[in-house]
Amino acid sequence: MTDQSLDTAQSIFVPPTTAETVCFFVSLVVNLSSFFLIGYAIWFRAYPPMRAQHVGITVTIGIGGIIFNISNNLVQGMAKYQGVLGVCDFWGAWIIMTFGVGPFLSAVNMRLVLFYRVFVTGNTYSHTNSRLINFTRRFWPLFVLWLPSLISSIVVTALSGPRGTWLLEDHGLRACDFSYGYLYWIYAYFAAQIVLSWILYLRMRNVAKAFNGFRIALWTLVVFSGLLVVNMVINIVKGSNTSWGRIAIAMANMVLINSYLWFILGVPVLGHLFWREQTMRTFMNNLHKDALIAQQTRAFGLESQVYGMSENEIYAHSSYGNGEESYIDNMDHMQKINTNTVQPNFKVPDAVYTAGRGHVL
Numbered sequence: 001m002t003d004q005s006l007d008t009a010q011s012i013f014v015p016p017t018t019a020e021t022v023c024f025f026v027s028l029v030v031n032l033s034s035f036f037l038i039g040y041a042i043w044f045r046a047y048p049p050m051r052a053q054h055v056g057i058t059v060t061i062g063i064g065g066i067i068f069n070i071s072n073n074l075v076q077g078m079a080k081y082q083g084v085l086g087v088c089d090f091w092g093a094w095i096i097m098t099f100g101v102g103p104f105l106s107a108v109n110m111r112l113v114l115f116y117r118v119f120v121t122g123n124t125y126s127h128t129n130s131r132l133i134n135f136t137r138r139f140w141p142l143f144v145l146w147l148p149s150l151i152s153s154i155v156v157t158a159l160s161g162p163r164g165t166w167l168l169e170d171h172g173l174r175a176c177d178f179s180y181g182y183l184y185w186i187y188a189y190f191a192a193q194i195v196l197s198w199i200l201y202l203r204m205r206n207v208a209k210a211f212n213g214f215r216i217a218l219w220t221l222v223v224f225s226g227l228l229v230v231n232m233v234i235n236i237v238k239g240s241n242t243s244w245g246r247i248a249i250a251m252a253n254m255v256l257i258n259s260y261l262w263f264i265l266g267v268p269v270l271g272h273l274f275w276r277e278q279t280m281r282t283f284m285n286n287l288h289k290d291a292l293i294a295q296q297t298r299a300f301g302l303e304s305q306v307y308g309m310s311e312n313e314i315y316a317h318s319s320y321g322n323g324e325e326s327y328i329d330n331m332d333h334m335q336k337i338n339t340n341t342v343q344p345n346f347k348v349p350d351a352v353y354t355a356g357r358g359h360v361l
Contacts, residue, residue, distance in 0.1 A: 014241060014242050014243055015077070015080075016077050016078050016079075016080050016243060016246070017243045019243070019247070020078050020243045020246055020247055021078060021079060021080055023078065023247045023250055023251065024073050024078035024079045024250065025079075026254075027069065027070075027073060027250045027251065027253075027254040028070060028073075030254050030258055031066045031069055031070055031254060031257075031258065032066075034062060034066060034258050034261050034262070035066075037062075037261060037262060037265050037266065037269055038059050038062050038063065038261075038265070040265075040269050040272075041053075041055050041058070041059060041265045041268070041269060042055065042059060044269075044272055047268065047272055048280065048283060048284075049267070049268040049271060049272070049279055049280060049283040050265075050268040050269070050272065052268075052283065052287075053264050053265060053268060054111055054114070057107050057110055057111050057114075057142075058107075058111070058261070058264050058265060060103050060104075060106075060107035061103075061104055061107040061108055061111075061260075061261070062257075062261040062265075063103070064099070064100055064101070064102070064103035064104030064105075064107065065100075065104045065253075065257035065260075065261070066257065066258075067095060067096075067099050067100040067104075068096060068100030068101050068104055068253070068257075069100075069250070069253040069254055069257055071091055071095040071096045071100055072096055072100075072249070072250075072253065073246070073250050074091060075088070075091050075092055075096065075176050076240060076246045076249070076250075077175060077176075077246075078246055078247075078250060084176060086167050086174065088165045088166055088167045088176040088177075089156065089157050089164070089165055089166075091176070092156075092164075092165035092176055092178060093152070093153040093156040093157055093164065093165055094153050094157070097149045097152060097153050097186065098149050098150050098153040101149060101186065101189070101190065102146045102148075102149030102150065103146055105145070105189075105190065105193035105194075105224070106142050106143075106145035106146040106149075106193070107142065108193070108197060108220060108224060109141070109142075109145055109193060109196055109197055109200065110139065110141055110142040110145070111217075111220070112197055112200040112201060112204075112217060112220075113141045113200065114138075115200075115204060115217065116200050116203065116204060119204050120203055120204060145193065145196075148189060149189065152182075152185060152189075156182060162177070162179065163179050163181075164178075164179055164182050165177065165178050165179070165182060183235070187228075187232055190228050190231075191228060194221070194224055194225055194228055197220070197221050197224065198221055198225075201217055201218065201221055204217075216263070216264060219260070219263065220260065223256050223257075223259070223260045224256075224260075226252075226256055227252070227253060227256050227257070230248070230249065230252040230253075230256075231249055231252075231253070234248055234249055235249075267279070
């Protein structure tokens with residue numbers, strides 16, 4: 001390992017090519033376009049199929065990923081802003097780590113923690129009259145997982161000289177450099193979060209076979225494991241110092257992060273725009289299946305904890321639920337069933353809704 005204090009800008013940084021700059025702006029446009037999806041989901045967050053996607057957590061994942069993607073490209077010099085205008089501590093530590101990677105990965109695990117509480121531990125926190133207390137009880141793991149990124153940024157900012165992240169200036173060329181220790185810390189933090197995600201998922205793998213709201217978890221882990229592998233491999237071979245490596249990282253991050261965001265929020269957003277009633281009917285059908293699974297596990301209200309709304313509440317909000325009591329009566333009857341039996345294996349029940357509006361078989 002070489003002494004980084006002897007590095008020159010030319011030794012660590014190949015100036016960006018025109019193709020690289022074009023890729024930067026393509027990535028920028030794609031990332032910024034996803035803010036339409038985020039904004040739409042926030043505005044119509046009360047729409048049950050939207051709300052079921054944990055809008056707050058998903059939006060945090062999306063914004064953190066987009067910030068990480070754009071700021072990483074800037075730090076790499078793809079836009080020809082060498083040394084991101086000389087503020088390497090700000091971009092290299094605070095923007096990339098504290099407001100990018102940190103919330104991005106912490107929200108991924110927070111989404112899995114919510115499932116873990118329901119399916120494994122069975123912890124359901126009693127509500128109080130204080131929203132702050134309720135929020136803290138539910139989301140404290142998110143802040144615990146994010147805290148290391150905040151602490152590391154504070155430490156890096158306090159360092160001086162060629163430690164942490166700093167600006168190299170040499171023969172008119174400016175570039176941001178990162179110490180090996182700080183790079184190893186970023187990868188270790190990223191890897192630890194991914195390992196935690198896989199542990200949570202594997203602990204609940206049987207649920208994924210039956211519960212509709214949990215099936216997307218595997219896709220989540222594949223995407224973020226792919227992000228880690230691509231970024232680590234290219235950086236290990238020092239590809240990020242070259243034009244081809246920076247383009248590969250930028251395009252991989254752009255595709256994986258934005259495809260994940262559209263995969264989760266795209267269906268409810270497009271459904272709300274063009275097929276509102278059909279999307280709502282499909283969602284209620286899936287929710288009813290999940291309610292039956294909850295009966296198998298003796299976990300009354302399981303679908304309410306996972307989706308944030310009970311079936312009766314969702315039905316009451318639907319445009320085709322007015323005046324028909326059969327559905328609610330049926331659900332009330334289901335909740336009175338005696339389930340004092342050993343928990344069976346999860347089974348996927350058949351569909352319960354016909355294509356007709358509001359009719360139940």
